[in-house]
Amino acid sequence: MRHRNYRLLWISLVVSSVGTWMQIVAQSLLVLKLTHNSALALGIVSLAQAGAFLLFALIGGGVADRLDRRRLLLCTQSSSMGLAFLLGLLTHFGVIQVWMIVLIAFCNSVVLSFDQPARSSLIPQLVPREDLMNAISLQSAVFNGAAVIGPSLAGLTIGLIHYAGNFFLNALSYLGVLIVLFLMRVPAGEGQTAASGAPASDLLDSIRESLQVIGRDAVLPWVIAAYGVLLFFNPSAAIILPYFSVQVLHLTPLQLGLLFSASGVGTVAGALGLASLGEVKRKGRALILAFSLWTVALLAFALSHLFWLSLLTLFLVGAMQNMIAATTITLMQTRVPAQMRGRVMSLNTLMIMAIRPLGDFCASGLIALIGGPPTVALAGAIVGLLSLLLVGGRPAVRRLAEPGARPPLS
Structure with missing residues (x-):
């Protein structure tokens, strides 16, 4: 937070x-x-969003490496602001229809396919290398921390200013980010090319090249695969918590809200704790520990019939998931050449915004077949076993940052 550009951007993103x-x-x-x-209509909206990321996430990473990232973010944030205003206007005048929401959600996800790789790959230009893991950890806490506040505010404001008012407020919330980006002066992206008019074939070749660089690395294929397994097999809170609240724990709506908050608070606490530790040297061991604790916590939640125990396990799940995500993203940022960071970070966008919703779709079907607790327990067992094989079973990962280990690529 002592770095001015990062501090201002972080606050505006909150x-x-x-x-x-x-x-x-x-x-x-x-x-x-x-x-x-x-519920099918909600699923269609989610499917439209996931489809947009599947189509454009990798392309967005390639564009982030070719253009000035700050200027690209000015364009993407302005576009998201415009889409929020459009949704608000259509709702305010009473002409909104479901197909319009699906189309706007698809367009917004296309914009985010370019926004998120650019935002992630901009961070190394705002902080020195020794503070990078701290910065990434705090960055990952932004959206999850907002999940503790935003839904509650929406519940309060819908009754006062209706749906359109919430959309207008979201549009206005982009102003801070746009002002910060407009005033920010950062060094030109290291290794970036301003070839905005490059042929599509060159862009696809550059994406293929970045994937080959990842494939040749001794660590990244295994770490990214384990992270992808976690995102696909771990059912999101929106899928499992309402079911557990009604069918297993028999909770009030207030207690259900506390369950949602527990995971979000755990994510924020994990981010702040990881950031306060500074640069974690033994990242391989940190990953193995985080996957192990995450697995134990999720299995405990699946077996729990006690409200307080469920709160504690969800807190631990959130904290460990943040540690896994921050460590993975840090390795993705530091083990590839600077000019490929946008393309590499587009893989993170693809996994979070496309692979995870597909996993939730499968989990919801499995819950209908065998119930919530067996589904969650099976998910925890699969992630625990595969992470042990992918991360714990790779000597190159275990030796990360130990004496004699291969230094990160730069």
Whole structure:
């Protein structure tokens, strides 16, 4: 936080993320209202978003490496602001329809396919290498921390300013980010090329090249694969918590809200704790420990019938998942050439925004077949076993940052 550019960007993104969560909740409730509580309609919106990321995430990373990242973020943030205003206007004048929401959600996900790789690959230009893991950890806490505040604000404001008001507030929340980006002066992206008019074939070749660089690395294929396994097989809170609240724990709506908050608070606490540790030297051992504790915590949650134990295990799940994500992203940032960071970070966007929703779709079907606790326990066992094989079973990963280990690429 002592680095001015990073500090200003982080604060502005906190405000913007709260607005994003307000729109997520209001948009979901609006879809249910328009479709008379159709869960299928919500699934169609999610599928449209995942499809956009599958189509454009890797391309977005390639563009982030070719253009000035600050200017690209100015364009993407302005586009997201415009889409939020459009959604608000359509809702305010009473002409909104479900297909319009699906189309806007798809377009917004296309924009995010370019925004998120650019945002992630900009961070190494704002902080020195020794502070990079701290910065990434705090960055990963922004959206999850906003998940503790944004939904509650949306619940309060929908009754006062209706759905359109939430969309307008989200649009206004982008102003802070745009002002910070406009005033920010950062060194030109190391290794970036300003070839915005490069042929599509060159862009696809550059994406293929970055994937080959990852494939040749002794560590990244295994770490990224383990992270992908975690994202695919771990059912999101929106899938499992309502089921456990009603069918297993028999909770009140207030207690269900506390379950949601426990995971978010754990994520924030994990981020702050990891950032306070400074540069973690033995990243391989940190990953193995985090995967192990995450697995134990999720299995304990699957078996729990006690509210307080469920809160504790969800807190630990959130904290360990943040540690896994921050360590993985740090390795992705530091073990590839600087000019490939955008393309490499697009893999992170692809996994979070496309692979995870696909995993949730499978998990929801399995919950319908065998129930919630067996599904969650099976997910924990699969992640624990595969992470042990992918991370714990690779000597190159275990030796990360130990004496004599191969230094990160630069």
